[in-house]
Amino acid sequence: MFGLIHSRLSFGARLALISGLFCAPLALLLVLFVQASLGQIDFSAKELEGARYLQKVWPAMVRGEALESAGGRFGETKVFEAFQQAAGAEKIKAGVGLVTAVADGSNLTLDPDLDSFYAMDAVTVRLPALFRANADLKAAVASGDPQLLMRALDHLAIAQDQTLSSLNATMEKNLEGKTRQALGEPAAQLQAAATAVQAAAQGGGPEAIAQASAALDGAADQAWIATEKELSRLLEARIGKMRARMAMHLTLVGVALALATGLAISISRALASRINGLVRVMERLSANEVExxxxxxxxRNETGRIAAALGIFREGIVDRNRLQAEARVVHEANAEKLQATEAAFREAGLAQAKVVDQLAHALDAIAGGRLTTRLEDGFAAEYEKLRSDFNRAVAQLCEAMQLVGGVAEDIRSGAREISRATDELSARTERQAASLEETAAAVEQLTSTVVRTSEDAREAHAAVSAANVDAGRSDDLVRQAMAAMSQIQGSAQQISQIIGVIDEIAFQTSLLALNAGVEAARAGEAGRGFAVVASEVRGLAQRSADAAKEIKSLIGASVDQVAQGVDLVGQTGEALSRISAQVAGVNALIAQIAASAQEQAAGLQQVNAAVSQMDHVTQENAAMVEQSAASSRNLAQKAEELFQRLETFDVGAAKAAPAARAA
Known part of the structure; x- marks a missing residue:
């Protein structure tokens, strides 16, 4: 898809597409803002519609009149039917319920602003509750029940406080001051009427309460009408502000979009114009128009770099045209020179053909063995040197063949003599090689025996060395055992001293127990238990003294045995020292034997290596003698073949020399 966009759309169209892509999110945000603003306006408009319908509900409730239906726009159909069917005091209750239903259905109970929220609370909740509480007060006065009257007065006082709080909050939250001007006097009248009702209830009779209650109905009616008008005014002002704010935002966004669109169009047109201009220059340069x-x-941007590159391209086209013109001039001059060269080449070709023909005939004669052939006819001046060189070369070849013939004869006779001598030398060399091979085998066997003896001596030396080391370690262990025995002897002496201390402690304990028994006997019946304990302690002290004596005797015996052990370990150490000295002497002797055996083995290995090398060299010499014999026979054969080949050449009178030498 992107490939199609880049290949099909122009540069300006692509810029416009990019601008549109950037404007699309802004348009989406604008649509969302408009939807949100219209939703808020519709929300407040429904509140205003509910408030205006309440202007009809309140008089009908106050006067007990019939009411025109709202058509179910606020979900109040059932409550409206109950209101139409109610009468008397029930009419007021049904009216309060209808006011609440309309407030719920028209979003008044969800009002988002504080200044209008408290006004809505006073219109839809507090003032209807106050009016209903006043109606209940009238019914209580008519019934003559004191408890019902007190309950009605309490409800009325609560409704009065809540209503006045809501009205005061409405006036305080509105910073413009218009709400205070509109509700200040009705709120004061309502407060005065409510105070009069409370005063009549405290000091007056039923008639005074009835009159004050009627005055409160009038004050509540005036307060509701004033508050409802102020609520409608606040809702209308809010709707107007929201519409004005939406219009202002739409205007600002429209102006911003118009500016952005104009700027994008102007930039895209300017860019497209510059790119198109550069493209036209490229097309003219492609058509070889350099002017x-x-x-x-x-x-100082991309178009500038493209223009600079086009300037370099134009200079390259100018240089190319100049070089093409110069090349045409050179080509014409070369064509003339080529024609003259072709004529000279044809003439030289004729002379060269004559030379080649004569050389071919001469070379054919030489190939037939006639070395007396010469080029007698003259050549062209440039080939005359070739004729003289050919004749001189053939003459020198003839002389060389004559010399080769003589040398070949000499080689043939020498080769025959070398062949006979080589055959005799080969036989003697083979006999010598066989004898030397037997000697090498014997020396190698002797070397193996000496090497095994040397290895056995080295192993014996290693074993004696290990025994010497173990004897040294045993000596150290004996010394350590003697030291340990000495320490055990010292520990036994310390234990004997400790047992003496324990014996003294047992004696002191027995003495103390005896004293305690005497004191317990003096105490009489009260010290009898203590006397038993003292007797037990004395018995334990006696047993401890007996045990200490037995341990001391055992320790004494152990000390004597340890002393005997120390003596025996010392004698063992002396014996091990003597054994270690003897093992060291044997180790030195075996080391000397091992060194001598190793030196003998090394010497025999060198002799064995020398004999093996002599055997190898002798074998190689025998092989070389055999090769020499074969070569000498081959040389004699080749000399014979060479001599036969030389007889096929005609070298003139000089040929008689080799023949005579052969005879």
């Missing part, structure tokens, strides 16, 4: 002005060369 063309290149636009945009002063730009």
């Amino acid at each position: 063309v002005d290149i636009p945009c060369r002063s730009d």
Whole structure:
């Protein structure tokens, strides 16, 4: 898809597409903003519609009159039917329910602004509740029940406080001051009427309460009408502000879109114009038109770099045209020179053909063995040197063949003599190689025996060395055992001293127990238990003293045995020291034997290597003698063949020399 866009659409169209893609999210946000603003406006418009319908509901409720239906726009159909059927005091209750239903169905109970929220609360909840509480007060006065009257007065006081709080909050949240002007006097009248009802209830009779209640109905009616008008005004003002704000935002966005669209169109047109201009210059340069002005060369962006590249391209076309013109001139000059060269080449070809023909006949004669052939006819001046060189070469070849004939005869006779001598040398060499091979085998066997003896001596030396080391370690262990025995002897002495201390402690304990028994006997019946304990302690002390004596005797015996052990370990150490000295002497002797055996093995290995090398060299010499014999026989054969070949050449009178030498 992107390939089709880039290949089918122009540069300006692609820029316009990019601008459209950037404007699409903005348009989407604008649509969402308009939808949200219209939703808020519809929300407030429905509130205003409900408030205006309440202007009809309230008089009908206050006066007990019939009411025109709202058509179910607020979901109030059932409540409306109940209101139409009610009468008397029930009419007021049904009216309060109808007000609440209309408020719920027209979004009044969900009002988002504080200034209109408290006005809505006073119109739809607080003032209808106050009016209903006042009706209940009238019914309580008519019934003459004091408890019902007190309950009605309490309800009326609560409704009065809530209503006045809602009205005061409405006036405080509106910062313009218009709400205070509209509701200030009705709120004051309502508060005065409610205070009069409370005063009549405290100091007056039923008639005074009835009159004050009637005055409260009038004040509540005026307060509701004023509050409802202010609520409608606030809702209308809010709707107007939202519409004005939406119109302002739409205007700003429209202006921004128009500016962005105009800027995008102007930029795309300017870019497309510059690109098209550069494309036209490229087309004219492709048509080999170099007299063309290149636009945009002063730009410091991509179009400037393209223009600079086109300038370089135009200079290249100019250079190419100049070089083509120069090449045409050179080509014409070369054509004339080529014609003259072709004429000279034809003449030289005729002379060369004559030379080649004579050389072919002469070479054919030489190939037939006639080395007396010469080029007698003259050549062209440039080939005359070739004729003289050919004649001189053939003459020298003839002389060389004569010399080769003589040398070949000499080689043939020498080869025969070398062949006979080589055969005799080969036989003697083979006999010598066989004897030397037997000697090498014997020396190798002797070397193996000495090497095994050397290895056995080295292993014995290693074993004696290990025994020497173990004897040294045993000596160390004996010394450590003697030291340990000495430490055990010292520990036994310390234990004997400790047991003496324990014996003294047992004696002191027995003495103390005896004293305690005496004191317990003096105490009489009260110290009898203590006397038993003292007796037990004395018995334990006695047993401890007996055990300490037995341990001391055992320790004494252990000390004597440890002393005997120390003596025996010392004698063992001396014996091990003597054994270690003897093992060290044996180790030194075996080391000398091992060193001597190793030196003998090394010497025999060198002798064995030398004999093996002599055997190898002798075998190679025998092979070389055999090869020499074969070569000498081959040389004699080749000399015979060479001599036969030389007889096929005609070298003139000089040929008699080899023949005579052969005879």
